[in-house]
Amino acid sequence: MPNGDENQLIELAQYRIETKTRASAILALAGVALVLIFAVLPVFAGRGLIQDLIFVFYMLALAQCWNLLAGYAGLVSVGQQAFVGLGGYLLFALTIGAGIDPIAAVVLSGLIAAVFAVPTALVLFRLRGPYFAIGSWVVAEVYRLVFAQFKQLGGGTGTSLPPSATNEIFGIEWVKEMFEVRSPAARDIITYWIALALAAGAPLLVYLVLRSRYGLALFAIRDSEATAESAGVDSFRAKLGVYVLVAAATGMIGALIYLQKARISPDAAFSVLDWSAYVIFIVIIGGVGTIEGPIVGVIVFYTMQHYLADFGTWYLILLGALAIVIMLFAPKGIWGYVAQRYRVALFPVRRMLVRPHE
């Protein structure tokens, strides 16, 4: 081998693949601190704030999940409410029917939802793009109509979670003592912690998936499925894996949502507006395909809801107008716009080729 080529090889070997940026290391610490602050918040905060935060947390978690599915894996689903509702009903069935502790039931609901996700995916993966989106909506409607048939779970009008099921949550006695509250408030606090865990865990999960080799496969598929497959990526298995993973997470979130609401009905649990439209709004307004985007989006959404919901139809008109305006002027969402302009990434998942001595 001529000398020049050998030197080139040695130089090539010194290149590294990195994902860290300096900003991200600092922010990782800040993130942990933030989670800890939220964890001790129940000591100071009133019940109203806790309940508001539960809402923020589970919407954030749903948004992160949808983002992983649509923004990174390219599976634009308008049917995730299928798993929210499924998770909710599984929670009710497990706690009322099998007497399982609600916390365990949340986890179990997620796992069982994952099982349902497999045949669902086998049907849906026959479709592409907009067909997949509509198909997923139809499947969710099927779930809704089927569950409305189960009289044991309340049929079309739904059912409530009896206190007997929720007063026995693991740890509730400890909470009641520690915070000097009664059962309902204590239940809220425990639900709050579960919600916090899901809200903190979701972005972390997405981040870990994307940084893994699995994530690299997803990026490749998102850019060009045909090319990715010719490079050896099994796109079907990759997509199936993401779909099932997201279904499990969504199922857990759904279980949590209905643990808090304590009342379920098919129309509410499988609502395309509440669990798809608003979630998609949050992700896209915030910035699809970024982990930071949904965080921005949920802050915007919560703020609007909190302060403007009293205005009824005008609030909704404003919401619709906001969606339109942002899509026309910042199609990558608020965070997407900021990130592009200022070249920032708090959760860096892009792989960068770093030269030696840089």
Place this chain on the structure above:
Amino acid sequence: MLETRGLTAHYGDFQALYGIDTVIGPGETIAIIGANGAGKSSYLKAITGLIRAEPDSVRFEDSPIGALGAASILKLGIAMVPEGRRLFSSLTVEENLLIGSYGRNVAGIWSLDSIYGLFPPLKERRTAPSHTLSGGEQQMTAIGRALMSNPRVLLCDEISLGLAPIVIRNIYDAMPRIKQTGTSIVLVEQDIAQAMKVADRVYCFQEGRVSLSGRPEELTREQVHLAYFGH
């Protein structure tokens, strides 16, 4: 009539053209040759407005047209036969031809009848869906489609690609008749032989730059080889 000055083109971060200077006079036939990836297609796309270019880097009859969109370019009288034919798959042969005059419907030599005269096989297949045609028939249709707008400049992107030699010869046999009408023709080709035979002048591209230009009869094989391959 149509000239490029310092034309550059980018695909995102990738630069395909590094300052191309070319001149195409009225009625001239120009061949653009070069290896795969040399920038020949990018050159045509920049002229036709499919890729963005600086306004002044492409001039047609002394007006800057570099920043115009594809539809406007056609209306000016610059028509392209795209690489890979790209016929409209749900249109028949005749409908593909007719759509050629949708955007620019001017009186001129080229009409359905004269194009069927130029490429007789198309007349027999006029009602056939375009995806049932052979490669050669598709190429004829694509050329006819571009001619239907009675263009002043006809840009042909790799019309010999994927065709058998005898088919290529048939198609190139039609070139003199197109030349006769006074249309300028730009032929972008990887296959040098046919293009050089009909061209008045040749440009050779290599890695986004013009590496050679001149009249075919004045260029030696070694010169062309060097310009084409770079070594």
Place this chain on the structure above:
Amino acid sequence: MLDWLGTIIQGVLLGGLYALFAAGLSLIFGIMRLVNLAHGDLIVLAAFAILSLATWLGFDPFLATLLAMPAMFAAGFALQHVLLNRALGRDLLPPLLVTFGLSIIIQNGLLEAFTADSRRLRLGAIETASIELGGNLAIGVMPLLTLGSAIAVVLLLNLLFYRTALGRAFRATSDDLEIAQLMGIDHHRIYSIAMGIAMVVATIAALYLGIRANFDPTIGPARLIYAFEAVIIGGLGSLWGTLAGGVIIGLAQTFGAKLNPEWQILAGHIAFLVVVVLRPRGLFPRAVD
């Protein structure tokens, strides 16, 4: 036996209504690949337009529809020109969110303007008139007119697509946008015209919707899903396919209802999923996608 025949007839007639809902959507989706989440609400908007014209001018709904059609064409053209053309591009998501925003605005705008009260378009006796076919079988006149209108709409649209230069331009733009631009086709203008036409079809659908059942500002999304199902089953770019799709959904729903009234909508969805699993691109997709 005759009983089943009656069910089949009902199903086909219902399919006519769904086909009308779907035809406008099929046009838009076929030409510009736009998933218009506001389509159902636009039909409802048209219904209120017809209602308003009928009430203010004292016209019957048919005449009011005739008047509403050019107004809706202009509205659709303007909507596409000002808003939707800007949102369309390579990505699936921005148009999805823009049309979602539009859907919310239309629904809530209508709520503000007309309240949530249920409305109906009144025609008089013809609403419930029916034609006796003998042996206990009867066809409602309105459902028959609905199906007839659906067929007429498909025929006219196909005439437009296959016999006119504009139609050629529509098909070319749908086949290959880049090359259509190369041919000098101003695709933004083409899209605006297409949206205008889709709104005219939506107005016709609105007429039959409003006569058949009560409507209020919020019923748009429910109709939307049936329309999408019909379009997808039918296949991209085929209006006859959309008609067939509507009929299939109508038949499935009617047979489902016959087995158990609670299963009507579910049956329609199941039929959709079955067709789509067997033929992911629909029954009559046009050439290559």
